[in-house]
Amino acid sequence: MANKILIDLKEDEKYVWKGKGDFHTKDGFIKEADIIEGKNPLITSKGAQFLCFEAQHYDRAQAIRRGPQIIIPKDLGYICSRSGLTRNSVVLEAGGGSGGATLFFAQLVKEVTTYEIRADHCEIIEKNLKPYELTNLTLINKDLAEDVANLEKNKYDLLLLDMPEPAKVLEKDLSCLKSGAFIICYIPSITQIQTITNYCEANETKLYIDEITEVGLRHWKVSGQIARPEHRKINDHTAFLVILRKL
Amino acid sequence: MANKILIDLKEDEKYVWKGKGDFHTKDGFIKEADIIEGKNPLITSKGAQFLCFEAQHYDRAQAIRRGPQIIIPKDLGYICSRSGLTRNSVVLEAGGGSGGATLFFAQLVKEVTTYEIRADHCEIIEKNLKPYELTNLTLINKDLAEDVANLEKNKYDLLLLDMPEPAKVLEKDLSCLKSGAFIICYIPSITQIQTITNYCEANETKLYIDEITEVGLRHWKVSGQIARPEHRKINDHTAFLVILRKL
Amino acid sequence: MANKILIDLKEDEKYVWKGKGDFHTKDGFIKEADIIEGKNPLITSKGAQFLCFEAQHYDRAQAIRRGPQIIIPKDLGYICSRSGLTRNSVVLEAGGGSGGATLFFAQLVKEVTTYEIRADHCEIIEKNLKPYELTNLTLINKDLAEDVANLEKNKYDLLLLDMPEPAKVLEKDLSCLKSGAFIICYIPSITQIQTITNYCEANETKLYIDEITEVGLRHWKVSGQIARPEHRKINDHTAFLVILRKL
Amino acid sequence: MANKILIDLKEDEKYVWKGKGDFHTKDGFIKEADIIEGKNPLITSKGAQFLCFEAQHYDRAQAIRRGPQIIIPKDLGYICSRSGLTRNSVVLEAGGGSGGATLFFAQLVKEVTTYEIRADHCEIIEKNLKPYELTNLTLINKDLAEDVANLEKNKYDLLLLDMPEPAKVLEKDLSCLKSGAFIICYIPSITQIQTITNYCEANETKLYIDEITEVGLRHWKVSGQIARPEHRKINDHTAFLVILRKL
Numbered sequence: 006m007a008n009k010i011l012i013d014l015k016e017d018e019k020y021v022w023k024g025k026g027d028f029h030t031k032d033g034f035i036k037e038a039d040i041i042e043g044k045n046p047l048i049t050s051k052g053a054q055f056l057c058f059e060a061q062h063y064d065r066a067q068a069i070r071r072g073p074q075i076i077i078p079k080d081l082g083y084i085c086s087r088s089g090l091t092r093n094s095v096v097l098e099a100g101g102g103s104g105g106a107t108l109f110f111a112q113l114v115k116e117v118t119t120y121e122i123r124a125d126h127c128e129i130i131e132k133n134l135k136p137y138e139l140t141n142l143t144l145i146n147k148d149l150a151e152d153v154a155n156l157e158k159n160k161y162d163l164l165l166l167d168m169p170e171p172a173k174v175l176e177k178d179l180s181c182l183k184s185g186a187f188i189i190c191y192i193p194s195i196t197q198i199q200t201i202t203n204y205c206e207a208n209e210t211k212l213y214i215d216e217i218t219e220v221g222l223r224h225w226k227v228s229g230q231i232a233r234p235e236h237r238k239i240n241d242h243t244a245f246l247v248i249l250r251k252l
Numbered sequence: 253m254a255n256k257i258l259i260d261l262k263e264d265e266k267y268v269w270k271g272k273g274d275f276h277t278k279d280g281f282i283k284e285a286d287i288i289e290g291k292n293p294l295i296t297s298k299g300a301q302f303l304c305f306e307a308q309h310y311d312r313a314q315a316i317r318r319g320p321q322i323i324i325p326k327d328l329g330y331i332c333s334r335s336g337l338t339r340n341s342v343v344l345e346a347g348g349g350s351g352g353a354t355l356f357f358a359q360l361v362k363e364v365t366t367y368e369i370r371a372d373h374c375e376i377i378e379k380n381l382k383p384y385e386l387t388n389l390t391l392i393n394k395d396l397a398e399d400v401a402n403l404e405k406n407k408y409d410l411l412l413l414d415m416p417e418p419a420k421v422l423e424k425d426l427s428c429l430k431s432g433a434f435i436i437c438y439i440p441s442i443t444q445i446q447t448i449t450n451y452c453e454a455n456e457t458k459l460y461i462d463e464i465t466e467v468g469l470r471h472w473k474v475s476g477q478i479a480r481p482e483h484r485k486i487n488d489h490t491a492f493l494v495i496l497r498k499l
Numbered sequence: 500m501a502n503k504i505l506i507d508l509k510e511d512e513k514y515v516w517k518g519k520g521d522f523h524t525k526d527g528f529i530k531e532a533d534i535i536e537g538k539n540p541l542i543t544s545k546g547a548q549f550l551c552f553e554a555q556h557y558d559r560a561q562a563i564r565r566g567p568q569i570i571i572p573k574d575l576g577y578i579c580s581r582s583g584l585t586r587n588s589v590v591l592e593a594g595g596g597s598g599g600a601t602l603f604f605a606q607l608v609k610e611v612t613t614y615e616i617r618a619d620h621c622e623i624i625e626k627n628l629k630p631y632e633l634t635n636l637t638l639i640n641k642d643l644a645e646d647v648a649n650l651e652k653n654k655y656d657l658l659l660l661d662m663p664e665p666a667k668v669l670e671k672d673l674s675c676l677k678s679g680a681f682i683i684c685y686i687p688s689i690t691q692i693q694t695i696t697n698y699c700e701a702n703e704t705k706l707y708i709d710e711i712t713e714v715g716l717r718h719w720k721v722s723g724q725i726a727r728p729e730h731r732k733i734n735d736h737t738a739f740l741v742i743l744r745k746l
Numbered sequence: 747m748a749n750k751i752l753i754d755l756k757e758d759e760k761y762v763w764k765g766k767g768d769f770h771t772k773d774g775f776i777k778e779a780d781i782i783e784g785k786n787p788l789i790t791s792k793g794a795q796f797l798c799f800e801a802q803h804y805d806r807a808q809a810i811r812r813g814p815q816i817i818i819p820k821d822l823g824y825i826c827s828r829s830g831l832t833r834n835s836v837v838l839e840a841g842g843g844s845g846g847a848t849l850f851f852a853q854l855v856k857e858v859t860t861y862e863i864r865a866d867h868c869e870i871i872e873k874n875l876k877p878y879e880l881t882n883l884t885l886i887n888k889d890l891a892e893d894v895a896n897l898e899k900n901k902y903d904l905l906l907l908d909m910p911e912p913a914k915v916l917e918k919d920l921s922c923l924k925s926g927a928f929i930i931c932y933i934p935s936i937t938q939i940q941t942i943t944n945y946c947e948a949n950e951t952k953l954y955i956d957e958i959t960e961v962g963l964r965h966w967k968v969s970g971q972i973a974r975p976e977h978r979k980i981n982d983h984t985a986f987l988v989i990l991r992k993l
């Protein structure tokens with residue numbers, strides 16, 4: 006059976022049911038047969054109400070939270086729409102982290118190549134992505150800065166750099182990127198951006214600075230007569246996105 | 253020849269070269285042969301410098317600006333990442349507008365069905381999307397509220413509602429959506445959200461309110477010793493996103 | 500002796516020393532004589548370092564945190580600057596709460612009249628403000644809506660309404676306000692604003708809607724090579740400010 | 747006669763009537779006698795409707811828009827509330843600009859000393875503030891960095907630095923500030939903040955970094971059934987505020 010998401014209606018809290026067995030809550034248990042049937046609401050043995058629905062790709066991907074920090078949906082979404090990804094795109098990524106962005110791209114586009122310099126992170130990525138049996142992903146345990154000049158020419162539509170010193174890649178021969186390809190650097194601290202823009206400004210016929218931006222979310226509570234921003238739920242700073250075009 | 257993007261280096265302004273002919277600027281012209289060769293920088297007949305790169309999918313999609321308002325990348329991206337779209341997803345959309353979201357989805361996912369109640373908007377969509385020769389899009393000139401109950405069961409992963417009264421669809425039989433499918437309502441005014449949340453709260457075993465949010469961008473200027481938010485470039489309010497799950 | 504603020508240098512945590520006695524920390528104590536002398540840094544009996552400075556008006560006012568919610572500095576400041584308060588202004592306020600705004604105004608302007616409908620809140624205000632021995636404050640335990648029409652004509656520069664139904668005051672005779680006086684409504688939920696704007700739009704020769712706004716803060720961490728928004732410190736939503744002018 | 751503010755009801759546009767004479771609009775004129783009487787609405791000779799109210803301190807202060815950039819109300823307000831100003835405070839300011847902040851403080855607090863290094867700016871300030879006949883302001887055409895060590899000891903509650911290199915003042919003897927006094931640096935670019943925090947971190951027993959923040963406004967349109975953020979009216983970036991305490 007596929008996983009299901011169970012929601013405690015009283016506390017508005019979500020749980021994952023792993024496809025098998027009764028589900029035990031602090032207000033009694035829910036029978037496996039009821040969960041499989043999936044009629045809403047589910048009633049626990051002590052009469053508490055739960056909602057359920059089948060886990061979808063989003064829910065499964067949310068589980069990738071172990072290991073190094075992942076890029077979250079607010080940033081992944083803008084990277085996708087701002088670089089015009091389609092199901093025919095070819096993506097090159099460095100700094101695989103836990104594989105969150107890798108999975109996002111691999112599920113969407115034709116082909117993904119991911120460089121990750123740390124062997125332990127590569128293991129985490131492989132473990133996190135194993136259930137997906139991805140056939141369009143190449144994971145390489147190496148520094149992209151060493152390899153980038155030797156990759157197939159004119160191949161990639163997007164280069165995502167989630168690493169401490171993206172300029173070390175930018176200063177290399179980038180002919181593996183298509184003309185007009187997007188290079189997006191994911192940068193936590195504003196000071197790191199200066200190294201990038203300084204390099205681009207000194208090499209203005211190589212890289213064009215298209216946009217430097219932050220993506221923010223603001224969550225709202227709308228219920229009955231209430232309509233106001235959520236308390237204590239404003240989205241935290243993650244990173245700035247430096248969006249370049251290959252000339 | 254494919255289109256190219258030409259950038260006036262002095263004014264940081266972008267132009268589209270339509271694949272043919274010399275390009276005339278206010279500082280002289282650039283020869284077709286030079287643009288096709290594509291060496292940076294291009295020099296106009298009066299010595300001005302331009303940059304160029306090949307137009308990519310993002311640049312072409314940006315051209316869809318005629319007719320009714322489109323959903324812009326900041327919102328499209330979050331809709332994509334927050335609903336976990338993959339290249340195997342099936343999307344149902346109502347309120348096709350100018351076809352901006354339709355194109356975004358059709359280029360990414362397996363299959364898109366778009367309802368648009370106005371015949372003139374359908375014509376705009378068809379005209380805007382014609383160059384893409386999309387084979388995975390069904391465009392229907394009808395009110396989705398009338399049809400939704402009769403669509404194939406358990407088929408769609410995402411329902412996007414960009415229309416004045418989404419509750420008219422929500423209150424119908426939504427069994428065409430998978431369990432756990434995402435329903436995202438694109439809502440300009442906060443007061444319209446109340447109609448939706450009121451319906452969901454009165455039908456809490458049918459639809460789960462997962463998140464009500466706004467996506468914002470903040471652009472930065474980082475150049476030399478300057479690092480500050482851009483003046484006069486903060487992104488405008490577009491809409492709130494009401495994110496529901498089908499139970 | 501006046502109070503002093505002591506700062507644990509290691510944990511960046513502030514404490515108030517109440518003007519007397521040794522100060523006990525979890526890393527030993529600081530001698531009263533050292534605190535009175537006030538040389539930085541102070542060293543505890545176990546060798547930990549503390550900083551100290553004399554508590555100023557801001558620090559004392561921060562202590563008003565008991566009882567009903569107070570209006571915080573980000574909102575008080577804009578109320579002050581946006582209504583052009585000077586030390587000669589006369590302020591009328593309804594919804595005294597804990598006395599936070601009352602204290603702010605009473606310390607700045609010539610005269611403050613505060614209405615508070617609840618007797619228990621009046622007691623809290625009196626207790627909180629007692630140490631200040633304010634001579635320019637009149638505190639009235641009554642509903643302003645009942646009294647406002649009978650107040651001295653043409654007297655007040657600012658009317659601040661921090662109450663659930665400000666329209667109940669707005670619909671009364673407001674001749675106690677100067678022509679051009681500011682009326683600022685502090686409104687947590689956006690839906691409550693509609694009642695106000697509906698009344699003003701129906702009475703457009705009585706009240707002019709000047710601005711509806713929210714004040715936000717964004718805190719930054721700048722230290723060594725780090726320069727980024729603070730994690731987990733973004734300021735929460737408090738209220739919208741509806742700024743009207745008396746015609 | 748005092749000035750009045752006239753509002754074109756149809757276009758929601760404000761005008762200043764300078765206390766004398768008929769007022770000419772593009773839809774006819776309004777008679778002086780009608781404006782002096784001040785009954786709302788005023789009717790022009792062509793039947794157009796205007797609203798009017800007496801100009802208050804805020805309206806007059808808004809007129810200071812000539813010359814170097816001023817600090818606007820969103821920032822002035824937070825500077826006031828966050829530093830706990832009262833009508834007994836004593837303020838030291840450097841970088842007088844056009845006198846906007848100077849006027850704000852001089853109208854609120856007991857005494858203001860303003861340093862402005864440029865003679866032409868001093869003239870602008872004097873001209874802008876002349877109508878106010880301020881008796882609590884000392885304006886000095888000099889670099890504060892040269893003078894600060896010689897000012898009267900333990901006198902000032904707030905030091906506001908609106909100048910390109912505030913660290914040049916911070917590194918001097920600051921004994922003219924009370925213990926616990928606020929020092930607020932108004933800083934347009936984030937990179938300039940690093941110079942300040944580096945100095946403070948190297949001199950941690952002299953200056954305590956209390957908060958680094960930005961103040962933002964978000965304007966709303968609430969009218970009839972509409973309730974959404976204003977289009978094209980989001981407040982621009984002005985500056986970061988670095989808030990220090992004198993130890």
